[in-house]
Amino acid sequence: MKNLALIGAAGFIAPRHLKAMKDTGNNLIAAYDVFDSVGIMDSFFPESSFFTEFELFDRHLSKNKGTDKEVDYVSVCTPNYLHDAHIRYGLRLGANVICEKPIVLNPWNIDALMNVEKETGHKVYNVLQLRLHSAIKALKERIDSEGRDTKYDVDLTYITSRGNWYYTTWKGDVKRSGGVATNIGVHFYDMLSWIFGKVQQNVVHVSSHDRVSGYLEFEKARVRYFLSINYDTLPEEVKLAGKRTYRSMTIEGSEFEFSDGFTELHTETYKDILSGNGFGLKEARTAIEIVHDIRHAEPQGLKGDYHPFAKLELASHPFGW
Numbered sequence: 483m484k485n486l487a488l489i490g491a492a493g494f495i496a497p498r499h500l501k502a503m504k505d506t507g508n509n510l511i512a513a514y515d516v517f518d519s520v521g522i523m524d525s526f527f528p529e530s531s532f533f534t535e536f537e538l539f540d541r542h543l544s545k546n547k548g549t550d551k552e553v554d555y556v557s558v559c560t561p562n563y564l565h566d567a568h569i570r571y572g573l574r575l576g577a578n579v580i581c582e583k584p585i586v587l588n589p590w591n592i593d594a595l596m597n598v599e600k601e602t603g604h605k606v607y608n609v610l611q612l613r614l615h616s617a618i619k620a621l622k623e624r625i626d627s628e629g630r631d632t633k634y635d636v637d638l639t640y641i642t643s644r645g646n647w648y649y650t651t652w653k654g655d656v657k658r659s660g661g662v663a664t665n666i667g668v669h670f671y672d673m674l675s676w677i678f679g680k681v682q683q684n685v686v687h688v689s690s691h692d693r694v695s696g697y698l699e700f701e702k703a704r705v706r707y708f709l710s711i712n713y714d715t716l717p718e719e720v721k722l723a724g725k726r727t728y729r730s731m732t733i734e735g736s737e738f739e740f741s742d743g744f745t746e747l748h749t750e751t752y753k754d755i756l757s758g759n760g761f762g763l764k765e766a767r768t769a770i771e772i773v774h775d776i777r778h779a780e781p782q783g784l785k786g787d788y789h790p791f792a793k794l795e796l797a798s799h800p801f802g803w
């Protein structure tokens with residue numbers, strides 16, 4: 483049984499980590515969040531300590547060193563721009579770290595963390611849950627085994643509607659979340675590069691507060707993608723079915739079915755890491771390079787090979803920012 487600590491315990495994703503820790507038979511020693519709405523902890527670890535001040539959390543974990551409550555893993559579920567600082571804390575405490583996606587906002591943050599891994603002898607693991615999705619694993623095996631010498635044509639569409647709240651939280655602030663490609667898309671860019679190999683071209687056609695659309699060429703695929711958090715960009719039939727999310731990937735014109743099983747993969751992630759596998763900083767790098775480059779690209783408009791949804795009318799920011 484491993485001892486864990488959790489930073490960012492009051493947020494949306496934290497319950498999936500608490501459940502994963504419980505499902506894998508491990509123990510939460512202490513949690514920390516600047517916000518104290520954490521009654522959810524009763525459903526998983528009522529015995530755990532909880533702090534709203536970093537210094538008290540640190541004192542508690544430091545005092546536990548050398549006892550049977552010494553922490554083996556620190557899990558990080560805080561806003562994206564704080565990940566690297568919280569990872570460094572966990573490593574320097576003498577623990578391994580399990581961190582949410584995107585592991586960091588910029589490629590050079592990965593280099594800095596690699597140095598701290600070396601300095602401390604501890605390791606960082608990233609939640610890259612799509613690599614553990616059974617249909618996606620099967621797709622990778624299929625593409626690896628086909629050994630084609632021409633590239634696959636892929637269209638990826640992911641629309642996950644978010645309300646106006648999104649724009650007044652850290653998630654709607656590019657400096658803190660990285661923007662739509664980084665915050666929403668990183669899973670998919672990781673999946674694409676994992677399956678189709680090295681990036682050869684990265685072109686952005688449209689980029690705004692609520693969507694990003696572009697073209698990515700990998701060793702084995704040409705991908706047109708459209709990602710959006712705006713409900714109005716959903717296809718009519720999806721809206722009529724009362725849904726707010728639409729996920730589609732076509733490969734050579736055939737639909738690849740992967741609509742389910744996205745939200746149940748944290749327990750698999752913990753099992754994978756705690757059994758000695760897991761995805762580290764090295765594995766996380768390509769997707770972080772892709773999202774960094776998208777964030778800083780000059781959108782070139784509707785030129786070249788663009789996703790059909792890139793033509794959709796742009797929306798103004800709900801608060802006029």
Ligand SMILES: NC(=O)c1ccc[n+]([C@@H]2O[C@H](COP(=O)([O-])OP(=O)(O)OC[C@H]3O[C@@H](n4cnc5c(N)ncnc54)[C@H](O)[C@@H]3O)[C@@H](O)[C@H]2O)c1
Nearest residue numbers: 490492493494495496515516517559560561562582583584
């Ligand atoms: N893997 C996935 O499918 C998935 C899904 C959603 C979010 N995420 C990632 O999980 C992380 C958290 O996202 P969320 O949706 O839970 O966000 P959230 O805003 O709901 O939760 C973040 C939590 O961090 C706390 N926090 C902020 N600053 C802090 C600090 N300095 N010290 C301690 N706590 C602090 C907040 O009070 C909040 O409770 C993000 O990195 C996000 O990208 C991953």
